[in-house]
Amino acid sequence: MGGTTGRYILLPLMIISTASRIVFSLATDTLLPSQSLRDGQTLVSANKTFEFGFFSPGSSTNRYVGIWYHKVQKQTLVWVANRDNAIADKSGVLMFDDNNGDLILLDGRGSPSVLAYGLGTNNSEATILDSGNLVLRSSDNTSMVSWQSFDHPTDTFLPGMKLGLNRRQNRLLTSWKSKDDPARGDFALGLDPSGKPEFLIWKKGTPYWTSGDWDGEIFSLISEMALNDIYFFEFVSDQHELYFTYSIKDDSIVSRLIIGISGQIQQMTWVENQTSWVMFWAQPRTQCDVYELCGAFGVCNEARLPTGCECLPGFQPASLQDWSEGNTGGGCLRKTSLQCESGEKPDKFVEMPHVMFNEDATKLDVSDAKDCESACYKHCNCTAYAFSGGCSLWHGDLVNLQQVDGGENITTGTLYIRVADSESQGAQVSEPKISSDHKGKKRKVLQITASVAASLTLLLSCSLVCFLWIRKRRSKGTKKSHEEKSLLALVNHLPIKIGEGDRAAEFLLYHFSDIEKATFNFSAENKLGEGGFGPVYKGQLPEGQEIAVKRLSARSGQGLLEFSNEIILIAKLQHRNLVRLLGYCIQGEEKLLVYEYMPNKSLDFFLFDPTRGALLDWSKRAHIIEGIAQGLLYLHKHSRLRVIHRDLKASNILLDADMNPKISDFGMARIFGSNETQANTNRVVGTYGYMAPEYASQGQFSIKSDVFSFGVLLMEIVTGKRSAGFQQYGGNALNLLGHAWELWKAGQWSELMDPSLGDGCPAWEVSRCIHVALMCVQENAGDRPTMSDVVAMLGNESVALADPKQPAFFTVATATEAEHASMLAANCSLNDMTITTPEGRYYSCPVRQVTCAVTECLKRLFGLTCDQLEEPLTSEERCFKNALFLLVPK
Structure with a gap:
């Protein structure tokens, strides 16, 4: 995990030392700093109400760490710590990190994951309370609590818990995936994030139920709340928090509220003589x-x-x-x-x-x-x-x-x-x-249609064969190109009859003529913009729906491989922070993608313009940051496909009418297997300034590549400046990351803030964003946090942050000389790079390669010009030669 990797260098020694630790009584409610908790051992609260330890849900053999009722005969879980990170066997061990007091979970291989963050010292203890709350606190002063499970609920709302908003964090209940799998399911319950005093249920991010407004005693659409003498309800709203909580009038009553796997919330009470849970009320009713x-x-x-x-x-x-x-x-x-x-x-x-x-x-x-x-x-x-x-x-x-x-x-x-x-x-x-004037012609029309269809099918087949044969002849017997293979695969899988039993095809195959009409023949007035792939047009379908049409240019670096990749990926990915693909069209050389229309264009449209940037106050920027982080977390961890985006940047973040961010452009994305952590490619794609060093120089990519891009983007959102526009920075920094690093080291991070934000920004939030951004752009991929860590760090002030290391890239100017820029593009494209170049010309190099290659280059350059370097050179040396050529006088 980002920021914690360095703590576990001596993990093998820690695991060995576990055997010598004290084996304590299972009746205790507290895990002390010197103790560990193995699978099979549990903590039990003081009044024997709740139990904490390892368990397997239902028929599953996976092991999880959680809390359940101790006195209830039927094991009933109320909280799961590692719901998305199961252990395959009974080798799990809970223990404290000796340096920071974090509660960590080790599997049989010694791989650590942090379950709860300590106070940064080695005197943390974990206690299960009679309320069902697991707290991490100082063993010297138990009133100093660094973390509690009540702040991180799963599917159960217990008496005394707070459900609602704490700063920017919304404490939600999230359903299990199934009765045997506690991973996050499709449904979530929480307060309206806008601050309105009502609860919502979301299905995959889309709200479909509301509790109605709080009237001081009950929520207006939950009338059952007024018909009881069991509960006390309280709704609290102040400048720090907005939350709902409840308590039980009779301590002997055992009650809980859950959100089930079907999305229904239920208030349940345990009836001892019936040995069962009885539902008091449910919503939707x-x-x-x-x-x-x-x-x-x-x-x-x-x-x-x-x-x-x-x-x-x-x-x-x-x-x-x-x-x-x-x-x-x-x-x-x-x-x-x-x-x-x-x-x-x-x-x-x-x-x-x-x-x-x-x-x-x-x-x-x-x-x-x-x-x-x-x-x-x-x-x-x-x-x-x-x-x-x-x-x-x-x-x-x-x-x-x-x-x-x-x-x-x-x-x-x-x-x-x-x-x-x-x-x-x-x-x-x-x-x-069918009207009478058509009935007599129906049979004839069908016969003609069948004949024409058969002829067209034969013609298409012959044309396709001829096309591939000609391509093969032109390539002089070489293997089929990736584009030809993609073409064959795409033609063979075109959904000719959308919706006929193929429930995975949730998008449409459009006719080219329909798209032409919708965009007024791709008129200049309807053009929204243009990227490396080609132009994007606004359109309107006959039923009134507004669309955005991406028309791949024949000159685009993207081909059918990226085109089909985007169709396959977006059709299978559904999240509120991912752009929605409505359909596509292929006709001759035309390749079109049809998306939902985003009226507020892209993030860069606002962010880098002084006038429009003022419209993005801090609350909007924080909302955009959170949405992008949640979208990336979904791609990396929670989607049915594990996806690396590989081209995350401001222009690929679209904004809907409510300024909700949507990650777009999946043409360069890659799918990872569940066991894959890193891959290599000979075709490096992406945008300079956002690319991780291991990817740009060696073609290695992983989820940490996206984390690097997110860090750059986060820094741009805070500063309102492009990462690549080095001319605007003073001092020794040649790009935004270097500039930020210098100010951070000097304790002057506030100078990074976009001036248009004014003085009303929460200082701790801005500082935390800059801190997290610097952690994300560290040179070593292993030092960077995961998106799970990023979301936790951005949303919780109590999460401790490690000191960042120096950013990975420096940037060398190419001034304004076109021939120098051309030379760089020709000589510095390692691994068959496909690069989108943002505004401003520049060249980026990894720090470690600078150390080992440029130092030698400078020795040979002493007193000489770059033209006097001897050949042959390696590709890295040639790149640095061309970069240094711009710095050394002739």
Whole structure:
């Protein structure tokens, strides 16, 4: 972990010494500095209420560290320390770091992870309290608490805990991933981050339930809170904190509030004589209000308990085993693929009455049900329609459907679901309503369409074969290029029928003509900007949705490899701080990517402009920093793919209407396997100034490469200056990082702040951001923190920060001489570099290579010019020669 690596140089000795440590009574509630806790040993609170130790949840064999009720017969977990970092066996040991008093967890290989941060001394102790709170405090003065588990809740809200905002940290409850896996799930409960006194439940970052406002006694939409004589509720709001807490009137009552894996929060009470937990109240109240309870193409009906879920006509459970166990969130799949008018038996529409529709519909202005159905029938990805006071069309997966028994009312209607002809037997079918003047031509149209399609398919196949043959001839028998292989793979996997059983394809294949119309033929007025890949245009689809279209230029360094990479990655990654890809288009030489439109453009649009930069006050910048960090943490740790972005920079951070940051441009990203930590490449891509030294010089990249880029970006956000614009800095510094390092060493970090921020910034937050940024840009990748560490350090003032080491890069000017810049570009592209050059010309070199290469170069340069260097030179020497050529007079 960043900032703590140096503490564990003597870990083997620490592990060996563990055997000689005191084996203490399991009845104790405190782990002392000289003690360790092995798997199988536990701490028990003074009144025997809670227990702390190692456990395995459900049928899992993984080991975790957590807290559970000691007196409750059925083991009930209330907190998990290493929920995202399980130990595979019973080799785990808890112990204190001798230098800093951190509570660390060692696995069988001796790999450490910090569970709780101490006071920076070696006299820390850990105590499990009768409240269920694990505290780290000084053994000399127990009132000095450095860390407590109540500040880091998992899925359980215990009496006495504070749920809410503490400075910029929002203490949330987060559901388990499954009953056997305590890793972070899809649901979170917490106070509205805007400071409004109400609770929200989020599903994958999207809010879908609210408690209503606090009225002084209860939350307005949780009326059950007023009907009890068990709890005391308190809502506290002051300049430091905004939180909700509760207590129990009778200490003998055991109660907890949890957020379940399905997203429903429940207040539970333990009934001793029944040896079970009884639910006092739950929200959302009805089971069918739980977000995506039945998954895609499932419908919920409260009258059909216990599950309440069933599949739509023509569909079946995606996993029969999961459904039999009551886990219906995986949804349903089609029994038979749609025909989409390509066969002799066209698709049908099956009626389902009394359905409460979700809000994801596309509204059309048509006069009757016949036109509404025809509009849906024309598009293969239209999965359902309804005509009730207007025409509504649904595309892709149908989610959050509810069916209400008892007849039609103003909130329900009849939903017409598209199914294959073979699945319509025995169901109430609505034939596609084709107007009479078209019915007589239908068969002929189908025959012609089939003939044309067959001809086009044959022509496309022949063209593709010829294209590849010509390319092969031109390459004189060499192997297929990466682009040809990508082309073949992409053509073979194009989702011709979007939404037909392929639930992973949550994006659309657009026609080029539709994109042309949406962007007014790629007019200059609609152009948003241009990067190394090509121009970006604003567009508007017929249904009114605004889009941004990236049009890859033929001159772009990005090809089909990056194009397909971005499609595959973004389609599988869903996070509120990642840009959303809506679809793509391939036609001839045209390669287009269609994104959600970001009205506030990119971060660099505001950050580096003196006028617009003033619009970014500190609260907005802190919000942007947090969002970028959370997005990177998701990519590195919490997504189903482990992704290294490799081109994180200000221009790749887009801002939505509420100034929420969205990481974009995944064309250069790489997927890591779960066991991979580092990889090498012969093709270095990215942007000078943001690239980690081990990546720029040796082609080695890892999650720490992104951490370096984040550090540069963080420094830019605080200062409002480009990292590459070295001319604006005084002293000996030649770039922003060097300038920041000089001021940091001199204790003058406040001079780094963007002047437009004024004097109202919290000094500790700004100082902490600069400190974290310097930790992120250290030369040795092992010294840099992970994004998990970064998020913890930025959000918690009590987390101790290690002293940063000198930044990795210095920057050498290329002045304004075009020939020198050209020479640098030609001679200094190591490992087939593909580089995006920001404003200002410069050249960056790793510090250690400067030491070993330039020193020798200067010896040979003494009294000479760079032109007098002897050949042959290594690539590194040639780079430094060209850089030094700009500094030494001729």
